[in-house]
Amino acid sequence: MxxxxxxxxxxxxxxxxxxxxxxxxxxxxxxxxxxxxxxxKEITRFTYHTTNCGGRCAFKCTVRDGKLVKIVPNNWTDTRFSTVCLKGISEIERIYSPDRLKTPLKRVGERGEGKFVAISWDEALTEIHKKLSSSIAKYGGKSILFSASSGIEYTYQQLVTLLGAQYVCEAGIDVGLANGLEECIGGQAYGYVQNETSDWVNSKTIIFLGCNILETTLTDSKFFYAAKDAGAKIIVIDPNYSTTASKSDQWISIKPGTDGDLLLGMITLILDNNWYDAEYLVKNSSAPFLVREDNKQLLRVEQSKEGNVENPFYVWDKNSHSLKPYNTEGVNPQLEGEFTIDGVKVKTVFTAMKENQKSYTLKWASEKTEIDEDVIYELTKRYATAGPAVLGWGFGGIDKWGNADVAGHAGAILGALTGNIGRVGGAVGNALYHGSSWTAALNSWELPPEFAQAPLEMTTQDRRIKENSVRVVINLGNTLQQHFANLSKTEEWINSLDFLVTIDPFHNPSVNYSDIVLPASTAFESEYDIINMQVNRSHVLMSQKVIEPLHESKSDFQIEKEMAARFGLDHHLPKTPEDLQRHRLTSGDPRLDGITIETLRENNFIMRLKVPNEPYRGFMDQKYSTPSTKLELYHEKMVEYDQAFPNSDLPSEAHKNNSLSKQYPLQFSQAHTRYRVHSQFTNAKWINQIDPHPKLEINSKDAESRKLKTGDLVEIFNERGSFQAKCKVTEYLRPGQVRLHEGWWTEHMKAGNLQNVTNDKLNERQYKLRYGPVIPYNDTLVEVKKI
Incomplete structure (x- = not known):
């Protein structure tokens, strides 16, 4: 039974x-x-969740007669983090899943067919060594690409360096908004909000822009409710009525792809009504810097060189009524004005911004976004005048549009205008995954200087259409499905490769394209007692072996070690994971004082850093990691694209001006869900009892016109391809949209793969931004018909 x-x-x-x-x-x-x-025989073991849901739950695991039987939260020093969600609990079943890769495999059919024979580890490693050695001899180490999913904690970095290979993790994913924001504030990794989410209790207003935190970061829900209880008004702006919208004070539905237009309209309202903080702008931003009228470049001491602290930008000093470098002691910059310097007309960045904003009126923003004017007005007034405010967005929505950088840039300007960056209770950026907290520097494992990782030639998406060096791919996870749009083009590239290896615990869709498959253990299994370590949420967490490796699987540490041994290079690696973690803790960072392997063991493998008890808040000193150390609102390098200031830009594909919209009138998006992390947990049987199969969600009006009802089998298609899934009619979506939760494996579809239809057109201007072009997965047009 x-x-x-x-x-x-x-x-x-x-x-x-x-x-x-x-x-x-x-x-x-x-x-x-x-x-x-x-x-x-019952023992207790301690570890943490390594998936990239961001919760970083710490686990207390009960092992009975060698089998994991129970998972409960470990005790953090900050007990608010002592929690676990359904994904963590389901690991008990997933570890023992029939989808586990039990032995190394060798392909015997065509790539993509999924036909394999079992082979030994010796055979697998011998074949890998042979193919990699041949490729290095012919084309050099750069011909090998290690491609890692973001949920992979152990990323084979030592082997990458020893072989001189290239490495990439999620190029083009979750970077669209960060590209706009981080040009203004400097690097902060994926554009996270500057303040820890526990600081939200000090906010008066929290605006979630396409951010469904109560679905995608369940373990931060307590901070959402704490902020609400403390009096913050929480407003959700989302095309769809999300879980987070249902628990917020206000939901504002917006036309998909127009988030940047809303923020541009808000900027104009703040400028026109003098709701901005002039003193903050003068002290902390590039607003007083001077823009040349002739070439649109910023005026600086040596015009032919990049501007920075050593080659400072000029401002107009109100005290001396003259031109001065912005970092001159005692300078009093003028915020607004136009001047002529040696025959060259210049104006302040702030003045130029005001001129640039003239067309982005309240009426214009209302028409673009389909939000009533009075709603935008009240939203903006509250954000600008009611006290500290958070403008937080997510990864799975607006970020996956071709024009996402505009929204990121505009969001940074809103934060600067209102003084909400580097402020208690304020912040701008991605509000998911508890991305900002106290941290500490860890030592890296040093390799001899003759070894060096090859520079990454290009974004992964471009490898399918541009000449490049890669002939061999070592796939860590499920990158071949998750990291590319337009699967048919990806398959053409895969078939052109000389050799492809996948390393993963599960038989995910990427496995089917591989020549050799290696069964990795899950993060709960290892040959060693100590496995890995992270600094996360102001704590150091260490993972301990919970159970022995199942089947013929091996830990990633062991696989890397044995692969390196085939090249005679394993002596450069640490002997055990514990040796590596001991070394990492010797960085000398005072925030690690008293934290050792031994003290971590005494404290159930989790200890708080030597940091203040208050929430982490970034840039409170108003020193930014930009060339000028100021908030840089104007981007010279984007002048040629008319994006030195953020300017309205149509989506890549999903807009009515596109002739394809007549043939494919529905905008298709992939949404995050509480049930999965990208494609992880797709095979979790306990979770699949609740969410058993892919469902294409469609508004009742669109369903009625197509004679569709819930449960119907439908085809979703465009000129790139198609897939089939069951249909779910809902009122939560706006008319004109269809949605499928991301990450479903090919085997769970009635036919095809959801990436068969997704848009892979990259935005040319984003090559100039720090993360490169975003893949516009949600910026996709499709049609739906009943099968």
């Missing part, structure tokens, strides 16, 4: 007779004597 966990709980004791269990309860098959000699 096959009884699922959910069915057993649902039926309960009252249903035991129906299940035929009442008689079994008295059977010796079920019960044994409680004598001590029959007691199972």
């Amino acid at each position: 096959n009884i699922s966990r959910r069915s057993f709980i649902k039926t309960g004791l009252a249903g035991s007779a129906t299940l035929g269990l009442s008689g079994m309860f008295t059977s010796r098959k079920w019960f044994q004597s409680a004598a001590a000699e029959n007691a199972p």
